[in-house]
Amino acid sequence: MSAVDLTLADALDRLARKDISAVELTEAHLEQMARHRSLNAYLVETPERALGEARASDARRAQGQAGPLDGIPLGIKDLFCTKGVETTAGSRMLENFVPTYESTVTANLWRDGAVMLGKLNMDEFAMGSSNMTSAYGPVENPWRRPGSNAKLVPGGSSGGSASAVAARMALGATGTDTGGSIRQPAAFCGIVGIKPTYGRCSRWGTIAFASSLDQAGPFARTVKDTAILLRSMSGFDRKDSTSVDMPVPDWVKDCVGNVRGMRIGIPRQYRIDGMPAEIERVWNQGAQWLRDAGAEIVEIDLPHTKYALPTYYVVAPAECSSNLARYDGVRYGHRGEGATLTELYENSRAEGFGAEVKRRIMIGTYVLSAGYYDAYYLKAQQVRALIARDFTLAFEKCDAILTPTAPSSAFAIGEKMDDPIAMYLNDVFTVPASLAGLPGISVPAGLGDDGLPLGLQILGKPFDESGVFRVAQAIEDAAGFTAKPALLAS
């Protein structure tokens, strides 16, 4: 078995036993990155830095001072500011941006000894569900439909992160999730991804899209590996006013798959019209696995589910239009020509932003503009309160909720590009929990009729990542998902 096929937990064990060095582990991943560069998952590779960090890690370990992630090579979504390393958010606007500071989440990973392999491609400013909006070209999913050469999307917005971890180009990666941007790509690429409760991970130094929704989280190939990573990423940060000052549990202890006596909710309203039979099949299968493991399956109601997407597409663009006002061509980012200051602003932003980002800024500007604020923004925040209340009431009857992660498997590059709403529907199952700030994980559950991975989503109560990990481990144990992407078979 090659070093890149190890789980993160196994790699830590081998490093501890000195069966492998951090330098060897890092070199193996750098080679894999070079082999699969055509996936376009990495925007920047940092091999020299990675090897330097790996050598330092080996030295620490030799002195008995290894941290919880010491020597583990990771990829970082290009939304996290990394000091001295280009950070573009997938946008032309930030093509030459080199942060002079480090995001809290990545600083936490380096504190614990992790090694940075490079920065990962993504939808521009995290706005997209296919990685097609990146200014630096689409990312390819390492999976293919059997017998087909059609290139598939990895999902988005954290598409580079999911593709890199699935293709063994990192043991794990960071992502961010605003409406599904960790969970949907994890499902499309056959790996695990968790968005923790809003407030668990600091947002400081992570380029903002929609601040009341943005939350960082990890990708890895097993539930336990994501638990290890999330523990390092989480924690109180006084620099983020919405960071929550709560102890960070050792979630690895929850990855034992014991769900006996747990009540698992199945929301009636998630059986949407036209849901593919394979999605329903894998969902029913997941419920059966949990029943077999001793959980009780209960039907629950989330009556405002159908309004979650339109609510999201008021709230997120409104916040995006405010957050992205900072890109003015003066302080940082792309600068256009202009005889007056206003012209300079307008040209800088017209040239620097892509079509989807401009569309969302303009929708946000409109719904916040005088005369429309109450009709759109206030209304959406009221519906959002009702969506959150639906979950509060549902959690009186259950301990966790099981749903499909996405309404389909990965689609081909170029599909669903004509109609923004068709693209938005990818997030129909992930957006409601984002609006309510709840933790959610996607776990690979099996292959669909087209031979591509399908994911199941587990949602938990606020700050009950423990419950989420317990159920996720039970699904992982029962699913026994060992299929590998087509790319790795060749």
Next chain:
Amino acid sequence: MSLDTSTVAKIARLARIRVGADEQTHLAQELNHVLGWIEQLGEVDTKGVEPMTSVAPMTQRLRPDVVVLENTREDVLANAPESVAGFYVVPKVVE
């Protein structure tokens, strides 16, 4: 309600994004398509519902009111497209 090209031009001006006259019709169609879909929120009875203002119920944290000197001017200007003598450079804004 339906956005016309003059409203698109107004939104573009508020958002400080240059939108050419030739793009306005297409953008109006796109924005109308999305806004039309959003209109379904009107079906929801929200009478008396407090709008959500905070995802997690929390009170604002206060920091001690002390002066902190952080000499970060070079860091702040490091990514400026144009700067001179410790200042950002912009086109002339006063006559």
